[in-house]
Amino acid sequence: MDITLLTAVSGVLVAMASGLVGSFLVLRRMTLLSDALSHVALPGIALGVLFHVEPIVGGLLSLLIGILIIWGVEDRTRLAVESVTGVLFVTALALGATLAPDTELLEAFFGNVERVTASGAFLQAGVALLIIVVALRWLKPLLITSIAPDLAVADKVPERWMKLLLLMLIALTITIGISFVGVLLMSGLSIIPAATARNLSRTYKSFVVITVILAIVAMITGLEAHLLWGLRIGTVTVFVSAFLFVASLFAKRRT
Amino acid sequence: MQPTPLLSVRDLAVEIDGTSVLKNVSFDIAPQEVLAIVGPNGAGKSVLLKTLLGFFRPSGGSISFAPGTRIGYLPQRFHVDSYLPMTALEFLELKRAMPTRLAEVPAKQAGRQALARAIEQTEISPKLLVTPLAYLSSGQLQKVLLAWALMNEPNLLFFDEPTENVDVVGQESVYSLLHHLQDHLGIALIIISHDLHVVYRYANHVLCLNHTMTCYGEPQTALTSAALSELYGDHAFFHHHHFNEKL
Numbered sequence: 143m144d145i146t147l148l149t150a151v152s153g154v155l156v157a158m159a160s161g162l163v164g165s166f167l168v169l170r171r172m173t174l175l176s177d178a179l180s181h182v183a184l185p186g187i188a189l190g191v192l193f194h195v196e197p198i199v200g201g202l203l204s205l206l207i208g209i210l211i212i213w214g215v216e217d218r219t220r221l222a223v224e225s226v227t228g229v230l231f232v233t234a235l236a237l238g239a240t241l242a243p244d245t246e247l248l249e250a251f252f253g254n255v256e257r258v259t260a261s262g263a264f265l266q267a268g269v270a271l272l273i274i275v276v277a278l279r280w281l282k283p284l285l286i287t288s289i290a291p292d293l294a295v296a297d298k299v300p301e302r303w304m305k306l307l308l309l310m311l312i313a314l315t316i317t318i319g320i321s322f323v324g325v326l327l328m329s330g331l332s333i334i335p336a337a338t339a340r341n342l343s344r345t346y347k348s349f350v351v352i353t354v355i356l357a358i359v360a361m362i363t364g365l366e367a368h369l370l371w372g373l374r375i376g377t378v379t380v381f382v383s384a385f386l387f388v389a390s391l392f393a394k395r396r397t
Numbered sequence: 398m399q400p401t402p403l404l405s406v407r408d409l410a411v412e413i414d415g416t417s418v419l420k421n422v423s424f425d426i427a428p429q430e431v432l433a434i435v436g437p438n439g440a441g442k443s444v445l446l447k448t449l450l451g452f453f454r455p456s457g458g459s460i461s462f463a464p465g466t467r468i469g470y471l472p473q474r475f476h477v478d479s480y481l482p483m484t485a486l487e488f489l490e491l492k493r494a495m496p497t498r499l500a501e502v503p504a505k506q507a508g509r510q511a512l513a514r515a516i517e518q519t520e521i522s523p524k525l526l527v528t529p530l531a532y533l534s535s536g537q538l539q540k541v542l543l544a545w546a547l548m549n550e551p552n553l554l555f556f557d558e559p560t561e562n563v564d565v566v567g568q569e570s571v572y573s574l575l576h577h578l579q580d581h582l583g584i585a586l587i588i589i590s591h592d593l594h595v596v597y598r599y600a601n602h603v604l605c606l607n608h609t610m611t612c613y614g615e616p617q618t619a620l621t622s623a624a625l626s627e628l629y630g631d632h633a634f635f636h637h638h639h640f641n642e643k644l
């Protein structure tokens with residue numbers, strides 16, 4: 143079991159980006175969307191393996207196609223994002239399961255940090271930083287389209303583009319999270335920390351800060367558990383996050 | 398001579414998904430004027446406001462704003478997730494850096510001043526500012542939304558009166574606040590109202606809407622029994638009489 147410092151740092155940045163993006167998803171009630179959307183990466187990963195392209199590049203490409211379909215269909219047909227994602231996600235899952243060899247499929251689901259190369263870790267860290275910078279730069283318009291779309295339109299916030307921006311951020315987060323925690327387990331770093339933080343916060347500022355801290359805690363525990371006992375990082379982050387979520391319910395009851 | 402209208406609407410028609418929702422709507426609104434829009438549920442009142450705001454594209458007619466018109470908007474529904482972790486102040490701060498109709502984004506300093514001024518104008522208490530939105534009463538929430546709308550320094554304000562979950566005291570205070578603002582800042586108002594008391598008390602003009610314009614003019618002359626019967630059906634006739642008796 144070996145994890146380089148670079149991989150660990152990259153993991154922490156990935157956790158920060160995931161937490162930040164998760165905070166939008168919880169406020170926007172899009173929690174299941176990112177979970178479902180992550181499966182859309184599967185056929186791309188499978189095709190990457192088949193055609194000897196970096197699987198993560200294939201995953202990113204199929205995610206980008208996926209979000210453009212979701213965005214376009216929602217924009218033109220008034221179908222809810224959930225129903226579009228629902229159809230897309232099972233189709234992608236079936237395609238991925240048909241195309242991908244079993245071992246690759248398992249890795250895509252649960253992640254395999256051992257396979258993260260130095261250049262890969264470097265790239266992940268860079269993309270994570272990009273996600274953080276972009277999310278913070280457009281924090282206000284992203285937030286206002288999430289919580290009060292009517293006001294956003296009245297104030298000439300480009301709502302459609304903000305929706306696309308958020309979907310892009312989700313796609314990038316899933317892509318960089320795959321090798322650490324896998325597609326099935328994105329929730330562990332994104333949704334559950336944000337849901338826990340929501341139980342503990344009265345202000346938006348504390349909500350975001352707590353979300354990011356919880357995501358980092360889950361990731362570091364996952365990395366440690368992998369180093370010490372060879373456990374899969376993805377499963378550990380979900381257990382840690384779920385445990386903290388349950389604990390937050392008790393803390394909330396007391397306040 | 399009539400002052401130049403802030404907003405001039407002529408023969409407006411709106412179709413949504415191929416169904417005609419509005420047609421033949423024409424009116425003007427002058428600076429500092431209060432125009433009330435009344436009509437039954439589903440008559441297209443909110444659609445009219447939203448078309449003026451640019452949510453829907455007109456299928457016919459014209460909408461022209463005088464140069465320099467700045468619009469504020471209080472939506473009918475503002476659903477606050479009961480767990481939304483955000484204080485009233487944090488919510489208002491979201492507005493600061495947003496692009497306004499003025500083209501240039503206000504500098505940080507200007508934004509802070511606009512925020513402080515809007516808080517003062519709406520008489521929002523410091524305690525209310527640090528309260529999470531989810532804990533506010535509907536009247537308090539409307540005050541916060543009004544502060545939001547005032548930050549652009551609008552000279553035309555759209556107010557879509559809520560139909561549900563209204564606490565009467567809160568609603569009354571929002572109206573007196575609007576009236577006060579109209580007097581002091583000279584803001585023109587378009588109010589969608591479900592309450593004829595409000596129309597008689599505050600509006601200079603009233604527009605009856607049921608997909609098409611059925612009356613338009615000063616409330617005392619335009620809201621005849623016949624006009625109300627046409628708008629709401631016959632039972633409105635009694636309501637109107639009952640109301641007149643109370644005057």
